[in-house]
Amino acid sequence: MAEIQSPLPGVFYRRPGPDKDPYVQEGDRVETGQVIGMVEIMKQFTEIHTDASGTLESFAVEDSAMVSPGDTIAVVVEG
Structure with missing residues (x-):
């Protein structure tokens, strides 16, 4: 299991724009380096990538929720 x-x-945003589909859904297969969301601070957007391949088990934060450095965003079950 890997925590992102x-x-x-x-x-934290799960989609690239308000009218766009989420990057990924819980239960989706993800590959190392895949974008799963982004973090916005002062109109600067930073993509959040997986560092493991497997199944995206769950998001630990809601869409549009505040995050701090080191907060777990999502959990990937490797395999």
Whole structure:
């Protein structure tokens, strides 16, 4: 199991825009380096990538929630 953590403080978004589909859903297969969301701070957007391949088991934060550095964003079950 791998936890994907926020590298910086800000607001976590699961989709690239309000009218866009989420990058991934819980239960989706993800590959190392795949974008699963982004963190916005002061109009700067940083993509959040997986560092493991497997199944995205769950998001630990809601869409549009505040995150701090080191907060777990999502959990990937490797395999």
